[in-house]
Amino acid sequence: MDDHTVTGRILAVLDAVADHDGPISLAELTRAVAVPKPTVRRIAADLCARRMLRRCADDGGYLLGPRVLELGMRAAAQLDLRQAATPYLQDLFAHR
Template sequence: MDDHTVTGRVMAVLEAVGALEEAATLAALTRHTGIPKPTVRRIAADLVARKILNRDATGYLWGSKTASR
């Protein structure tokens, strides 16, 4: 659900990472959330900087701050 708020969009990206069975590509996150690709890219980059997500060659995965949960 994208309620067009910053929090709603961040939560949509996080929920999509959790719902996808493998590393979430930018394209998969965009399809899953319905949020425009540039916005998903900015949100994901910020979540990587905060270590909530990690990014590798295959896509986005849970980061070190969420790995212990």
């Protein structure tokens, strides 16, 4: 989804990579986020430089980077387990 903001485009790229099974190519990423290819290339390169994404050595596709895990771990430490798990437990309960 392109909401025409820098933040929206960055999050769209991260979400598309996270939602894809395995490495996602630049062409697939561009289609997924519906943003011009040069813009997606710049965003992806910057996210790689910041370790939010990484390039797959085999095919050059993109995967989530180690910085995403680091941030997730910090977020988990800042939340208590009950607070973090409540939305997921509610979703499980609603679908049983």
